[in-house]
Amino acid sequence: SCRSIPEFHITNALDQVEHLLKRHGGHAQAAGFTLENTNLSEFREEMMQIAYFELEGQDLAPVIPIDAELDIAEIDWALHDFLKKLEPTGYGNPLPVLMSRDVHVYGQRVVGQDNTHLQLWVGDGQVKRPCIAFRQGEWAGNLPDRVDLVYTVSVNEWNGRRDLQLIVQDIRPSGAKEPEG
Secondary structure (H helix, E strand, C coil), X not given: CEECCCCCCHHHHHHHCHHHEEEEEEECCEEEEEXXXXXXXXXXXXXXXXXXXXXXXXXXXXXXXXXXECCHHHCXXXXXXXXXXXXXXXXXXXXXXXXXXXXXXXXXXXXXXXXXXXXXXEECCCCEEEEEECCCHHHCCCCCCEEEEEXXXXXXXXXXXXXXXXXXXXXXXXXXXXXXX
């Protein structure tokens, strides 16, 4: 089984090495195949050549599509209720991804059993929102006072309390240069 990236059509690549495969199938970004162990080395070498040819010169930096830019004060229960109307979300209908620029960081700490996650509190002087940034614990203690956030909106339910929480997809210091493209 294999997964790919938008820039590399995995099934087309498997079609090019079908002489090494017993069977294969799938679509542009996910596929499955069966091959004899004796063909593994040649398969790996040919797939690497195909990938090199297909991806040469492309900028493969990950990109997060942002659906809307909002002030942090606009993240409220009314917005949450509106976003709920877009469900069910998943493949083909992803959660809306939002961005807020120049938000103040009020607090930050690492959390999780292995301290790999970042919990932070951000706001605009009037509103403060809790955030969780999974696998971004390296930011703890290294964030400037003001950041730009890319996130989804969720609800954190704990000890009988319901609070809005931002699930941080990406974070950067405010005023950082916009990526090209």
